[in-house]
Amino acid sequence: MSGSLVIVGLGPGEARWLTPAAKAAIECASDLVGYGPYLDRIPAREGQTKHGSDNRVEIARAGHALTLAAQGRAVAVVSGGDPGVFAMAAAVFEALEAGDPAWLALPIAIEPGITAMLAAAARTGAPLGGDFCAISLSDNLKPWEVATARLEAVLRADFVICLYNPISRARPWQLGQALGMAARHRPVDTPVIFARAIGRRDESLRVLRMDEAAAAAGSADMATLVMIGASSTRLIAREGGAPYVYTPRSVTKSPCATSQGRT
Amino acid sequence: MSGSLVIVGLGPGEARWLTPAAKAAIECASDLVGYGPYLDRIPAREGQTKHGSDNRVEIARAGHALTLAAQGRAVAVVSGGDPGVFAMAAAVFEALEAGDPAWLALPIAIEPGITAMLAAAARTGAPLGGDFCAISLSDNLKPWEVATARLEAVLRADFVICLYNPISRARPWQLGQALGMAARHRPVDTPVIFARAIGRRDESLRVLRMDEAAAAAGSADMATLVMIGASSTRLIAREGGAPYVYTPRSVTKSPCATSQGRT
Numbered sequence: 001m002s003g004s005l006v007i008v009g010l011g012p013g014e015a016r017w018l019t020p021a022a023k024a025a026i027e028c029a030s031d032l033v034g035y036g037p038y039l040d041r042i043p044a045r046e047g048q049t050k051h052g053s054d055n056r057v058e059i060a061r062a063g064h065a066l067t068l069a070a071q072g073r074a075v076a077v078v079s080g081g082d083p084g085v086f087a088m089a090a091a092v093f094e095a096l097e098a099g100d101p102a103w104l105a106l107p108i109a110i111e112p113g114i115t116a117m118l119a120a121a122a123r124t125g126a127p128l129g130g131d132f133c134a135i136s137l138s139d140n141l142k143p144w145e146v147a148t149a150r151l152e153a154v155l156r157a158d159f160v161i162c163l164y165n166p167i168s169r170a171r172p173w174q175l176g177q178a179l180g181m182a183a184r185h186r187p188v189d190t191p192v193i194f195a196r197a198i199g200r201r202d203e204s205l206r207v208l209r210m211d212e213a214a215a216a217a218g219s220a221d222m223a224t225l226v227m228i229g230a231s232s233t234r235l236i237a238r239e240g241g242a243p244y245v246y247t248p249r250s251v252t253k254s255p256c257a258t259s260q261g262r263t
Numbered sequence: 264m265s266g267s268l269v270i271v272g273l274g275p276g277e278a279r280w281l282t283p284a285a286k287a288a289i290e291c292a293s294d295l296v297g298y299g300p301y302l303d304r305i306p307a308r309e310g311q312t313k314h315g316s317d318n319r320v321e322i323a324r325a326g327h328a329l330t331l332a333a334q335g336r337a338v339a340v341v342s343g344g345d346p347g348v349f350a351m352a353a354a355v356f357e358a359l360e361a362g363d364p365a366w367l368a369l370p371i372a373i374e375p376g377i378t379a380m381l382a383a384a385a386r387t388g389a390p391l392g393g394d395f396c397a398i399s400l401s402d403n404l405k406p407w408e409v410a411t412a413r414l415e416a417v418l419r420a421d422f423v424i425c426l427y428n429p430i431s432r433a434r435p436w437q438l439g440q441a442l443g444m445a446a447r448h449r450p451v452d453t454p455v456i457f458a459r460a461i462g463r464r465d466e467s468l469r470v471l472r473m474d475e476a477a478a479a480a481g482s483a484d485m486a487t488l489v490m491i492g493a494s495s496t497r498l499i500a501r502e503g504g505a506p507y508v509y510t511p512r513s514v515t516k517s518p519c520a521t522s523q524g525r526t
Contacts, residue, residue: 016284018283
């Protein structure tokens with residue numbers, strides 16, 4: 001058994017944001033495994049087989065990748081963004097732990113990528129200038145009460161909050177509820193960023209106010225990263241362009257000062 | 264005035280983790296501005312001037328970069344990792360807001376990079392598989408009570424926690440106190456990762472248990488990223504290598520189940 005497995009982050013989509021290490025890992029693979037739309041971003045290559053699969057079958061996909069590697073193939077599992085952030089890396093290790101003990105002898109590597117919140121931040125200014133967190137709003141894998149308890153905790157503690165997987169056809173109301181919760185903790189003019197498909201041809205970026213964000217939730221989709229500012233996050237207006245959004249590095253007041261709502 | 268400013272993320276250090284966009288932005292600059300050790304990573308280039316500065320003078324450095332750009336230079340401000348994560352981007356926007364209004368006419372762009380927590384996660388497995396946060400332990404810019412209040416909030420809510428700027432000569436005890444707090448919330452065998460200079464020649468990686476982490480705090484330095492697992496973060500042992508660390512994607516219990524301490 002001389003196969004191998006590498007879990008590769010494609011970044012947000014632009015070739016100019018794909019690391020040389022990730023590019024090389026893809027080029028050296030005999031087999032590419034991933035969600036169909038991610039595989040579609042990679043040009044076909046002679047002698048390289050693509051194994052596309054649907055969304056929401058991550059464990060089956062990970063098991064398939066490990067099986068191919070155990071058969072001696074050089075397998076690359078591809079993820080959008082960074083593979084460790086709400087993507088394929090954790091699924092591969094779950095499958096590894098539950099699967100054939102022989103898989104533990106396989107060389108497994110991870111190639112990081114630019115995750116959506118870094119791309120969205122780069123496009124808007126420096127919204128992640130303070131302490132921040134990333135929460136998946138999907139309740140496929142955790143109870144909704146856990147998501148809201150976590151959201152409440154980081155709203156009170158005044159983190160900048162990045163929401164991944166904010167909305168889908170099966171989960172139409174969660175984002176609106178989350179933004180409604182946020183509106184009870186943050187000043188009404190706190191910037192909320194809807195960053196969709198940043199780094200791809202159809203990218204769009206909207207900077208909303210906290211008091212209008214919940215009503216706009218329905219315009220987000222699974223390709224949208226929603227970023228809720230801290231209470232100190234602010235805009236710098238400029239002529240001829242969208243305002244910059246940034247979070248000052250300094251914090252002078254208690255993080256609990258906003259927990260009573262400020263409207 | 265035809266100058267420009269780009270704030271560039273060099274990533275963790277390896278050229279193979281530097282994005283093509285960041286590389287191009289550096290190559291196109293007439294002037295490079297940054298902390299000396301970051302500038303040292305960039306090969307000298309004819310016609311390109313390096314303006315190195317000390318650590319902890321970020322606002323002065325940002326003002327200098329904006330001044331050069333306003334004089335018509337093509338300026339690249341370089342940061343390690345991602346420029347938006349506890350690095351130069353926020354300092355540039357603070358200087359912009361407080362500075363010469365003419366600076367608002369400058370084109371300003373940000374090129375994202377692989378930040379330390381993504382590199383550390385890639386080297387160890389998938390520790391960021393669940394909800395996670397990033398906190399700077401530096402109290403230069405925020406009161407220590409704010410850092411501890413935030414830490415307490417995300418410990419109770421069971422996030423994976425990444426600590427940036429964990430320790431320095433001027434702040435020798437904060438990391439030990441933070442890890443002591445963590446030990447009161449997490450199971451004793453929760454993995455704690457000390458990832459130092461990942462992606463550089465002198466990189467080192469240690470996976471400790473929660474109950475031994477606080478005593479090891481003194482071995483960290485400013486190049487170390489400390490990652491505290493969630494209560495579900497676990498190890499997969501393997502022959503002939505360090506164990507993998509991963510956080511399963513699923514959460515089944517209340518995030519408050521660990522808030523009473525579990526020893």
